[in-house]
Amino acid sequence: MDIATLAGLVSTFALIIIGILIGGNSMSLYVDAPSLLIVVGGSFAAMVTASPLDVITKNFMQYCRIVSNLQPNNYEVTITQMVGFAESARKEGLLSLDDAVNDIEDPFLRNGMRMIVDGTDPAIVKKMLYAQQSKTEERHASGAAFFGRWAALGPAFGMIGTLLGLIGLLANLSDAASLGPNMAVALITTLYGSLLANAWLTPFQNKLEDRNSDEMLKYDIMVEGIIGIAGGENPKILETKLYSFLPPSMRPSNLGE
Numbered sequence: 001m002d003i004a005t006l007a008g009l010v011s012t013f014a015l016i017i018i019g020i021l022i023g024g025n026s027m028s029l030y031v032d033a034p035s036l037l038i039v040v041g042g043s044f045a046a047m048v049t050a051s052p053l054d055v056i057t058k059n060f061m062q063y064c065r066i067v068s069n070l071q072p073n074n075y076e077v078t079i080t081q082m083v084g085f086a087e088s089a090r091k092e093g094l095l096s097l098d099d100a101v102n103d104i105e106d107p108f109l110r111n112g113m114r115m116i117v118d119g120t121d122p123a124i125v126k127k128m129l130y131a132q133q134s135k136t137e138e139r140h141a142s143g144a145a146f147f148g149r150w151a152a153l154g155p156a157f158g159m160i161g162t163l164l165g166l167i168g169l170l171a172n173l174s175d176a177a178s179l180g181p182n183m184a185v186a187l188i189t190t191l192y193g194s195l196l197a198n199a200w201l202t203p204f205q206n207k208l209e210d211r212n213s214d215e216m217l218k219y220d221i222m223v224e225g226i227i228g229i230a231g232g233e234n235p236k237i238l239e240t241k242l243y244s245f246l247p248p249s250m251r252p253s254n255l256g257e
Contacts, residue, residue: 090232094119151196161192
């Protein structure tokens with residue numbers, strides 16, 4: 001579980017609630033079922049209009065799990081593993097890695113290493129791995145865009161609710177009892193739309209984009225390492241090259257020794 005995601009969501013709404021209570025207002029003023037229905041229900045229905053329901057529900061659950069799960073990319077472990085493979089290949093040949101390849105957990109790395117151990121041309125291996133990386137990035141971008149599109153619809157439906165409330169308000173100016181409920185719908189829907197977009201959907205979109213960037217960096221390191229191993233590159237040189245993908249703060253102080 002990614003504690004930062006949970007803590008961020010809880011803190012956001014907790015601070016809003018605390019601000020309301022400190023201002024001396026009752027929480028009941030900010031709870032309105034019709035407004036919630038218009039913003040959340042209406043924006044979700046619009047998403048269903050744009051895409052099949054099964055695709056939306058599948059994407060929603062899948063990408064919520066990705067955001068909520070802690071997925072650290074330990075680049076140092078990956079680089080150390082690649083350098084170890086390079087040392088074995090230099091000493092005993094690529095075929096000596098045959099058994100070790102089967103124990104690799106990451107499917108991307110396992111697939112690339114399997115191809116070079118089986119004697120596939122490095123240029124073809126590189127092309128295939130980059131094609132796989134590109135398709136993975138496209139899927140990640142689609143997931144992030146899902147939350148981005150929904151985030152754009154939230155405030156829009158908030159504005160629709162505001163217009164509906166104003167129409168009801170203007171149509172019943174003579175009825176003093178209806179002014180308060182209609183004004184509440186007019187204002188609270190805008191609030192709900194803004195909260196939906198800025199407190200939940202946009203942060204999820206940003207986190208998915210960050211997760212994608214981390215994974216693409218890991219793949220870049222793997223591809224460079226795989227091609228270096230296939231070409232019989234010196235392990236020390238390969239190590240220095242792979243660490244060059246990382247910022248200086250993440251590189252070991254004894255690099256190159």
